[in-house]
Every structure is written in structure tokens, then in C-alpha cells.
Amino acid sequence: MSGTVYRIVWAPGSDRLHGTCHCGAEHDADDPVEMWQWLLAHPDHAAAAADGRAR
Amino acid sequence: MTDFVRNQWYVAAYSEEVGEPLLGRTILAEPIVLYRTQDGTAVALGDRCVHRRYPLSLSGRDGDRIVCGYHGFTYEPSGACVSVPAQTRIPRTARVPAYPVVEQDSLVWVWIGDPDKADAGTIPRAPWLSAPGYTTVRGMEPLAARYGLLVDNLLDLSHETYLHGGYIGTPEVAETPITTEVDEGAGIVHVRRRMKDVECPPFYAKSTGISGRIDRWQDIEYHPPGLYLLHSRIAPTGVEPGPDGDDSAACHAEIVYAITPETATSTLDFWMVARDFAVGDEEVSDYLAKSNHTVVMQDVVALNALEKVIAGEPDGYQELSINIDTGGLAARRLLRKLAGS
Numbered sequence: 001m002s003g004t005v006y007r008i009v010w011a012p013g014s015d016r017l018h019g020t021c022h023c024g025a026e027h028d029a030d031d032p033v034e035m036w037q038w039l040l041a042h043p044d045h046a047a048a049a050a051d052g053r054a055r
Numbered sequence: 056m057t058d059f060v061r062n063q064w065y066v067a068a069y070s071e072e073v074g075e076p077l078l079g080r081t082i083l084a085e086p087i088v089l090y091r092t093q094d095g096t097a098v099a100l101g102d103r104c105v106h107r108r109y110p111l112s113l114s115g116r117d118g119d120r121i122v123c124g125y126h127g128f129t130y131e132p133s134g135a136c137v138s139v140p141a142q143t144r145i146p147r148t149a150r151v152p153a154y155p156v157v158e159q160d161s162l163v164w165v166w167i168g169d170p171d172k173a174d175a176g177t178i179p180r181a182p183w184l185s186a187p188g189y190t191t192v193r194g195m196e197p198l199a200a201r202y203g204l205l206v207d208n209l210l211d212l213s214h215e216t217y218l219h220g221g222y223i224g225t226p227e228v229a230e231t232p233i234t235t236e237v238d239e240g241a242g243i244v245h246v247r248r249r250m251k252d253v254e255c256p257p258f259y260a261k262s263t264g265i266s267g268r269i270d271r272w273q274d275i276e277y278h279p280p281g282l283y284l285l286h287s288r289i290a291p292t293g294v295e296p297g298p299d300g301d302d303s304a305a306c307h308a309e310i311v312y313a314i315t316p317e318t319a320t321s322t323l324d325f326w327m328v329a330r331d332f333a334v335g336d337e338e339v340s341d342y343l344a345k346s347n348h349t350v351v352m353q354d355v356v357a358l359n360a361l362e363k364v365i366a367g368e369p370d371g372y373q374e375l376s377i378n379i380d381t382g383g384l385a386a387r388r389l390l391r392k393l394a395g396s
Contacts, residue, residue: 001240002238002239002240002241004238004239004240005237006237006239006385007235007236008234008236010232010235010381011232012231012232017378022239031376032377032380032381033376033384035381036388040388
């Protein structure tokens with residue numbers, strides 16, 4: 001593995017996705033499109049999360 | 056539509072398909088003729104005579120040369136024309152493209168793009184296909200569907216439950232959550248589904264001889280655009296790999312797909328199943344070859360139908376994606392990135 005890995009874990013027993021960016025930032029969502037937008041916004045995760053809430 | 060990704064290696068054929076006869080294949084809309092020279096080297100040339108575009112794959116050979124079956128233009132393995140009919144002067148432009156070729160892991164890889172950028176070291180490996188201790192069954196089905204549909208299909212195996220029930224699908228496949236990782240630096244998508252104490256589908260029950268409940272792992276490793284690996288582990292439930300990594304108590308099937316775009320709306324679907332169990336058992340080989348062919352044909356029918364749906368709909372259709380699509384969305388993004396769009 002290279003040092004740039006995005007990880008999304010679908011928590012067993014739930015519909016929630018837990019994302020971890022290669023920078024260590026973490027985020028929960030219930031939509032993979034929103035989750036990828038948040039991850040790929042690196043390093044602007046905070047702005048992406050705000051956009052997610054606005055939808 | 057997912058665009059073609061150029062400057063990449065694609066599987067053009069199995070090694071066993073390339074020999075004395077001329078084999079025509081189309082890759083990324085480029086017609087290619089494949090053959091093997093007398094010293095065993097695989098060659099890939101443009102499959103259109105420079106004269107009147109006659110397919111060289113429908114022509115004949117003179118030693119290592121191809122002689123066009125229409126007017127006799129004769130080509131070296133380098134692509135250079137060395138003879139034309141009834142005159143001594145050979146036009147300077149009389150040459151067909153020669154594609155870089157690498158044979159590895161029983162696959163014939165062809166570079167589509169700028170030949171100066173071809174680096175054999177970037178070809179992803181599938182060593183089980185020719186490694187001692189493994190037996191492989193394989194086939195190829197032409198798909199009347201764009202390659203992106205096959206990528207979608209393979210990255211989301213929850214469809215096994217519905218499309219392949221009675222073969223490789225069981226209810227637990229669709230019910231089990233996945234973990235998705237994208238190695239951005241290496242350009243690889245990993246999707247992992249680990250099922251514990253689940254039903255063993257007929258595909259594995261009959262081939263491994265395991266009766267009763269199993270632990271089943273599906274670890275996908277997609278190397279966009281052209282190679283997909285599914286590391287499948289099947290073991291009686293509770294049997295875990297040893298602390299030293301020894302996993303000899305489990306059965307392993309390495310499911311390999313080479314995804315080769317043919318045209319914008321057709322694909323060469325190379326499928327392979329390598330296994331480390333019952334390696335010398337012909338009955339198991341026959342069963343797995345027949346069963347996997349059936350599974351592939353179920354996909355072919357479904358994806359061909361989807362291609363017709365997509366071709367007939369207006370642009371801008373809004374799809375719905377849910378959790379099972381997390382890996383497929385990642386693959387689509389990497390393909391767009393590679394295509395430069």
C-alpha cells in the first residue's frame with residue numbers, strides 16, 4: 001500500500017459508513033456519494049462536511 | 056459513458072490462443088492481428104493493410120511475415136512492409152503499427168497508446184494463473200456492452216445473490232457489509248467482504264468437498280482499467296489462518312477477469328478461475344469451467360440488456376447509489392481520472 005489510502009467501513013448491523021482519510025480525519029455518513037465527496041475534499045474536509053449538512 | 060483509457064496495457068489474448076494462425080482482435084477500437092514468430096515471440100500488428108485496408112488477420116503467413124490476402128503486401132513482425140506487388144519501390148509510408156507486447160502469467164498484454172511510454176513493469180500480476188500448485192480454468196466471452204458495466208458488475212458482488220443464485224450466490228453475500236479502500240498512490244481499489252458461518256454455495260461445495268457452513272472471504276483487488284482479481288477464501292467455519300500466516304487448511308480460488316474494451320459499446324470479458332484445491336482433479340476442473348461459464352453468461356445477458364437500456368435513454372439519467380456501490384463509485388472515479396476527464 002502507498003501512503004495515500006482512503007478507507008470506508010460499512011459498520012455491520014447498521015446502514016452507516018465510517019470514512020477515514022489518509023490524513024487521519026474521520027467522518028460518518030449514510031450515503032457513499034456524500035462520503036466520497038468528503039474524503040476527496042482533502043484537506044478541506046470541514047467545508048465538505050458543511051456542504052453535506054446543507055443538502 | 057466511461058471514456059477509453061489509453062496509454063495502458065490490456066489483455067489481448069491468452070498465451071495459448073496466440074500461435075501459427077493469425078488472430079484478429081479489436082482493442083479500444085484498434086484492429087490488431089496477433090501471431091507468434093517461429094522463435095516463439097508473440098507479435099501484435101495493426102490489422103489493416105496500408106493499401107486497401109484488408110484485414111491481415113484474414114491473410115496468410117510466409118515464415119514470420121504476413122502476406123496480405125488481397126494484393127500481397129508483405130509485412131515483417133516490425134510492421135514494415137518489405138514487398139509490394141509488381142514493383143521494386145516500396146512506399147516509405149508502407150508500414151502498419153507494431154504494438155508493444157508482453158507475455159506474463161499466461162496472458163498476452165498489448166500496450167495501447169504511445170509506444171514510447173510502454174513500461175512492462177507497470178503490468179499488474181496474476182501469478183496463480185501459471186504457478187505450480189494451482190490449476191486454472193478459463194474462457195472469454197464477447198460482451199455487447201461498454202466495459203464500465205462490467206467494472207460496475209464486478210466491484211459490487213451483492214448481485215451474486217440475485218443474478219447467480221444456485222451457483223455462487225447465497226443470501227449472505229448481499230447481506231454482508233463491505234470495507235472499501237482506495238490506494239490512491241498505487242491506483243488500486245480494494246473491496247473486502249468477510250462472511251462468517253454462512254451457507255456454502257454449490258460452486259464451492261461441489262468443488263471443495265466442504266459440507267456444512269463455511270467462512271467465506273471475498274477480497275477484491277481492482278487494477279484499473281484492465282485487471283480484476285478476486286481472492287476468494289473458503290474454509291469450514293471457524294478455521295482461521297495460523298499465526299504464522301499458514302492458511303493451508305482453507306481452499307483458495309483466485310478469480311481473475313481481464314476487462315478489455317473492444318469498442319465504445321463492446322468488451323472482451325476474459326475470465327479465469329485458479330484454485331489451490333483438487334488441483335489434479337479433472338472432474339472438478341470440468342465442473343468449475345462449466346459453472347463459471349454459466350455465471351459469466353448470466354452476466355453477459357444482464358449487461359447486454361443494460362447496454363440497450365442505456366443506449367436508448369436520454370443523457371443525464373440520475374442513478375441512485377447505496378452502500379453496496381461504495382467500491383464501484385471508487386472504480387468509476389479512478390477510470391475517469393485515468394481517462395483524463
